[in-house]
Amino acid sequence: MKTRWERYCELRNADNWLLRNPRKSDLLAIVGALVVFAASQVLRVAVEWTARILDVPEDFVLDLLWASVCFALFFVLLRNERAE
Numbered sequence: 001m002k003t004r005w006e007r008y009c010e011l012r013n014a015d016n017w018l019l020r021n022p023r024k025s026d027l028l029a030i031v032g033a034l035v036v037f038a039a040s041q042v043l044r045v046a047v048e049w050t051a052r053i054l055d056v057p058e059d060f061v062l063d064l065l066w067a068s069v070c071f072a073l074f075f076v077l078l079r080n081e082r083a084e
Contacts, residue, residue: 002010047065051058 043065047058047061051061054061
């Protein structure tokens, strides 16, 4: 189990690596943007299919999705708060 200081040092090393390698940093940003874009497209198609299968509006499916995400985050944060 790593201490907070060790985790902080690892984060600082990652920051320094990105600062020393601007081309790799740009490439990492582009790859990250592509991953986010691909995830959004998959989510859009999944919402369309789900709305078509359940015969409900797409906004309703999106509302259910966001409600479930908020519900899950609430319990994750609650669990983390209890662990400390």
